[in-house]
Amino acid sequence: MAIQTVGVIGAGQMGNGIAHVFALAGYDVVLNDISQEALNNALALIDRNLERQVSRDKISAEAKREALARISTTLNLPDLGKTDLVIEAATERETVKQAIFEDLVPHLRPETILTSNTSSISITRLASRTDRPEKFMGFHFMNPVPVMQLVELIRGIATDEPTYKALHEVVEKLGKTAASAEDFPAFIVNRILMPMINEAVYTLYEGVGNVKSIDESMKLGANHPMGPLELADFIGLDTCLAIMNVLHDGLADTKYRPCPLLTKYVEAGWLGRKTGRGFYDYRGEVPVPTR
Numbered sequence: 001m002a003i004q005t006v007g008v009i010g011a012g013q014m015g016n017g018i019a020h021v022f023a024l025a026g027y028d029v030v031l032n033d034i035s036q037e038a039l040n041n042a043l044a045l046i047d048r049n050l051e052r053q054v055s056r057d058k059i060s061a062e063a064k065r066e067a068l069a070r071i072s073t074t075l076n077l078p079d080l081g082k083t084d085l086v087i088e089a090a091t092e093r094e095t096v097k098q099a100i101f102e103d104l105v106p107h108l109r110p111e112t113i114l115t116s117n118t119s120s121i122s123i124t125r126l127a128s129r130t131d132r133p134e135k136f137m138g139f140h141f142m143n144p145v146p147v148m149q150l151v152e153l154i155r156g157i158a159t160d161e162p163t164y165k166a167l168h169e170v171v172e173k174l175g176k177t178a179a180s181a182e183d184f185p186a187f188i189v190n191r192i193l194m195p196m197i198n199e200a201v202y203t204l205y206e207g208v209g210n211v212k213s214i215d216e217s218m219k220l221g222a223n224h225p226m227g228p229l230e231l232a233d234f235i236g237l238d239t240c241l242a243i244m245n246v247l248h249d250g251l252a253d254t255k256y257r258p259c260p261l262l263t264k265y266v267e268a269g270w271l272g273r274k275t276g277r278g279f280y281d282y283r284g285e286v287p288v289p290t291r
């Protein structure tokens, strides 16, 4: 089946980036959220990010105009019923994702492929709550989507080969690179990345270093382009905590226990860049460490 129309659920950090790259690659995109404000912000951000690509001569002004014209938005989930591929990129909470799929499935055509951009939740379990586990896959983009080259493709236990091949072709059409991962908690990238970020938070919690010295150490001492705490703020501390909880519960190993300081930041609503404060305070001209 040729994929032409793509539904994206959730217009947050990931959803807007996913809509951006699909529209630029020639797909028609229907972007859905429960918040009109999120949809408005997403469109404004896509416009800004496309403009940046134009000013850097990466794309033409014509390509930008055409991409924007391919994106429509809706608060009404059943409007995604006629799409060929759905990418769910809503909040990282299993109950939220399950409810979305339950509401959406009755409106879908039988051939539509369903995917989730979840960072950690079991694809097999999400798929089992739908009417099409063989046409369900993990489709894990990296943040920021227009910049990052990798897409993890995660087969659930029931995913069939045509579905895998169809998504592999989509990744190629986007000009990105696919890596296949098995359906175990947090897949490949986050299975390795999140325990490192969590360990950086423990290093802060135990007073081994402060925010600045920890980030500088990993940038200058391990050649990482961003420090782990800066990166955590970029990803979102709520998402980091949710992934650690999935690793902890799913692998039943205490080495994945989330750092209490990470929990405290999330309790405070200091979720990183998206709320203006996390391990750094972004409300002034330059980010200022909060510890």
Ligand SMILES: NC(=O)c1ccc[n+]([C@@H]2O[C@H](COP(=O)([O-])OP(=O)(O)OC[C@H]3O[C@@H](n4cnc5c(N)ncnc54)[C@H](O)[C@@H]3O)[C@@H](O)[C@H]2O)c1
Binding pocket: 009, 010, 011, 012, 013, 014, 015, 032, 033, 034, 035, 038, 089, 090, 091, 092, 093, 096, 100, 117, 118, 119, 120, 140, 141, 142, 143, 234, 235, 236, 239, 274
């Ligand atoms: N942030 C990252 O670096 C990153 C990277 C890869 C994957 N992911 C995954 O992508 C997903 C989204 O993460 P994000 O960082 O974009 O989160 P976010 O908080 O920026 O955005 C989530 C959006 O989902 C919307 N939403 C919540 N419930 C909804 C519903 N029932 N229907 C429609 N929309 C709904 C919210 O209004 C919000 O706009 C998560 O599963 C996350 O694990 C995140």
